[in-house]
Amino acid sequence: MNWGVVAAIARKDIVDAVRNRYLLVALMTPLFVALLFRVLLPGLNSLSSMTIVVHDPGASQLVSKLAASPQIKLIKAGSVEGLANEVEKSNAVGGLAIPASFDADVAAGKQPELTAYLNNKENNIKQAAFKQLLEQQVLGLVKPVPARLLWIDVAKEPGAPAPAGFNLNQMLFPLLLLITFGMSGALVVPLLLVEEKEKHTLDFLLTSPASLTEIVAGKALTGVVYSLLIAAVILALHHKLVGNWPLTLLTLLSGLLFVVAIGLFMGSLFQNTMQVNTWASLVVMVLMAPSFPMPGMSVALETASRLIPTYYFVEALKLSLAGTVSAQLWKNLTVVLGCTLLALFAATWGLRRQQN
Amino acid sequence: MNAIEVAGLSRTFKNLRAVDNISFTVEAGEIFGFLGHNGAGKTTSIRMLTGQLRPTEGRAQVAGCDVLTEQPRLKPLIGVVQENQNLYERMSGRENLAFAARLYGTGSRRIDEALDHVGLIDRAPDKVQHYSNGMKQRLLIARALLHRPQIIFLDEPTRGLDPVVGRDIRRLILELSQQGVTIFLTTHYMEEADQLCGRVAFISDGRIVALDTPDNLKVAHGQKSLEARLTDGQSLTIPLDDQDAGARLAKLVSSGQIRTLHSAEATLEEVFIQITGRRLSE
Numbered sequence: 129m130n131w132g133v134v135a136a137i138a139r140k141d142i143v144d145a146v147r148n149r150y151l152l153v154a155l156m157t158p159l160f161v162a163l164l165f166r167v168l169l170p171g172l173n174s175l176s177s178m179t180i181v182v183h184d185p186g187a188s189q190l191v192s193k194l195a196a197s198p199q200i201k202l203i204k205a206g207s208v209e210g211l212a213n214e215v216e217k218s219n220a221v222g223g224l225a226i227p228a229s230f231d232a233d234v235a236a237g238k239q240p241e242l243t244a245y246l247n248n249k250e251n252n253i254k255q256a257a258f259k260q261l262l263e264q265q266v267l268g269l270v271k272p273v274p275a276r277l278l279w280i281d282v283a284k285e286p287g288a289p290a291p292a293g294f295n296l297n298q299m300l301f302p303l304l305l306l307i308t309f310g311m312s313g314a315l316v317v318p319l320l321l322v323e324e325k326e327k328h329t330l331d332f333l334l335t336s337p338a339s340l341t342e343i344v345a346g347k348a349l350t351g352v353v354y355s356l357l358i359a360a361v362i363l364a365l366h367h368k369l370v371g372n373w374p375l376t377l378l379t380l381l382s383g384l385l386f387v388v389a390i391g392l393f394m395g396s397l398f399q400n401t402m403q404v405n406t407w408a409s410l411v412v413m414v415l416m417a418p419s420f421p422m423p424g425m426s427v428a429l430e431t432a433s434r435l436i437p438t439y440y441f442v443e444a445l446k447l448s449l450a451g452t453v454s455a456q457l458w459k460n461l462t463v464v465l466g467c468t469l470l471a472l473f474a475a476t477w478g479l480r481r482q483q484n
Numbered sequence: 485m486n487a488i489e490v491a492g493l494s495r496t497f498k499n500l501r502a503v504d505n506i507s508f509t510v511e512a513g514e515i516f517g518f519l520g521h522n523g524a525g526k527t528t529s530i531r532m533l534t535g536q537l538r539p540t541e542g543r544a545q546v547a548g549c550d551v552l553t554e555q556p557r558l559k560p561l562i563g564v565v566q567e568n569q570n571l572y573e574r575m576s577g578r579e580n581l582a583f584a585a586r587l588y589g590t591g592s593r594r595i596d597e598a599l600d601h602v603g604l605i606d607r608a609p610d611k612v613q614h615y616s617n618g619m620k621q622r623l624l625i626a627r628a629l630l631h632r633p634q635i636i637f638l639d640e641p642t643r644g645l646d647p648v649v650g651r652d653i654r655r656l657i658l659e660l661s662q663q664g665v666t667i668f669l670t671t672h673y674m675e676e677a678d679q680l681c682g683r684v685a686f687i688s689d690g691r692i693v694a695l696d697t698p699d700n701l702k703v704a705h706g707q708k709s710l711e712a713r714l715t716d717g718q719s720l721t722i723p724l725d726d727q728d729a730g731a732r733l734a735k736l737v738s739s740g741q742i743r744t745l746h747s748a749e750a751t752l753e754e755v756f757i758q759i760t761g762r763r764l765s766e
Binding site: 135329339352 | 535536537555556559563564566568570571572573574575583584586587588590627703
């Protein structure tokens with residue numbers, strides 16, 4: 129592999145993509161969406177004055193951690209039975225019933241049950257923030273086997289529609305990252321490759337000292353550079369969410385490499401811009417789907433979502449954001465890496481097949 | 485010494501035999517014309533000789549390199565001007581050459597030299613999308629020459645250009661040949677091939693059906709005759725192979741009836757039609 133040639137191709141594409149208005153808009157879309165979320169949902173990342181009612185007979189480390197946060201006000205409930213009433217009475221966002229043996233059970237890997245109460249009178253953003261806080265804290269506590277969180281609605285009006293049921297904040301970050309990777313990797317990268325075919329500049333590259341592998345690597349590098357640049361901005365906007373920086377960066381790299389490899393495969397299959405535009409939106413939607421957590425999802429849907437490799441990226445991201453180094457995280461990353469290698473192999477095969 | 489050696493080269497696409505067992509050699513420094521109608525197999529042949537396409541059968545050596553097994557060594561030794569004007573349109577002329585220079589590992593000093601050589605130095609900062617067809621063609625030639633190749637493949641280099649630009653391109657080709665560069669040229673224009681090429685090969689339906697110098701082809705396949713235009717406005721053809729041709733000509737000259745006298749040798753186009761039964765423009 130001649131890295132000078134790879135760098136030359138990537139440098140050309142990086143500059144050329146900015147000059148192409150369509151590609152520029154595609155690259156900037158995730159940033160617009162990120163900024164839009166910040167403007168429209170300013171309280172998304174703040175946990176100001178969050179009140180939580182706890183029943184914690186075993187003085188668990190989870191409550192100690194929550195108590196350490198200056199943004200969280202804890203109210204102790206005398207009994208599990210009185211917890212729901214206390215949540216409603218004190219206008220708390222929610223409550224927690226923690227078994228006395230919680231810490232010991234977690235240490236023993238027993239998956240203890242943790243009951244959380246969600247005050248439906250509070251606004252959706254606060255509820256979502258509470259959910260995220262709790263899920264992250266639980267993920268941060270447990271070693272390979274997570275505790276089971278059981279959610280109970282408090283003050284739910286009879287006949288009222290089901291609560292939003294999704295964790296907005298936790299959803300937005302992986303979603304924004306997948307939009308970024310999707311736009312850079314699954315749209316811009318195949319467009320760059322297909323444009324070389326349409327304009328016949330690929331023929332020039334193939335008669336130059338650049339090999340097919342170097343051309344593919346150059347396009348991949350372009351996708352990686354753009355994905356990293358935009359992801360860095362989004363990461364900066366959400367830096368408070370990151371629990372373990374090296375792991376989070378490693379997870380981001382694995383996710384973006386996978387989407388770029390998918391983009392290269394698409395570029396190897398398609399012959400014109402119209403085909404890419406038609407299929408890329410569908411591919412990006414499918415890749416983004418696992419970043420929409422859907423509680424109460426049917427077993428069939430849950431199984432189907434596990435067939436999408438970005439599911440493992442999202443799962444790995446949740447663990448790395450929570451700062452949890454576990455075997456599950458490495459398993460997820462291995463699946464993403466394996467799928468990346470398969471997609472890269474398929475892309476090279478696709479181009480070689482066309483060449484011959 | 486041969487710059488190109490081709491032996492039994494074939495290429496099949498599913499059921500179509502695009503190139504069928506062609507064999508020829510091109511000497512170093514020669515301008516070799518490869519002439520054929522659309523779909524005859526010219527571009528497929530060039531793609532195989534430049535390493536873009538694997539032959540189904542046969543072998544070829546270009547600049548002493550096997551086109552199948554020695555591509556990394558081959559590519560810096562050849563320059564290719566493809567039929568399509570495959571330039572990066574959003575980049576300037578200089579940026580296009582700078583990119584090629586980085587691929588070939590050529591110093592940036594050569595960029596201005598190449599641009600100057602084709603008369604584009606003043607338009608170098610302009611985006612290629614604002615270039616005329618002729619300028620784009622000259623830039624393609626500059627890009628192909630940037631790394632000083634031993635052999636240059638020109639696929640229809642004057643197609644669609646106005647006559648003045650076409651003449652400039654032909655002048656450039658002759659200059660390159662004088663500098664010792666071997667040129668493999670495909671063209672639709674028979675006059676161009678006649679004017680430039682030392683030898684030409686006619687390719688039809690994937691096969692080489694004739695290969696010789698343009699003069700030999702014209703002599704071998706053309707009609708040897710004179711055409712006399714007479715003072716009364718009529719024309720008279722005198723076949724030179726006839727036994728009494730000399731006497732008829734002497735009689736006409738002495739009668740003072742001849743206004744002009746022309747050699748009626750066949751054109752290369754006529755020879756092509758005679759051999760292949762098809763026009764080049766088909």
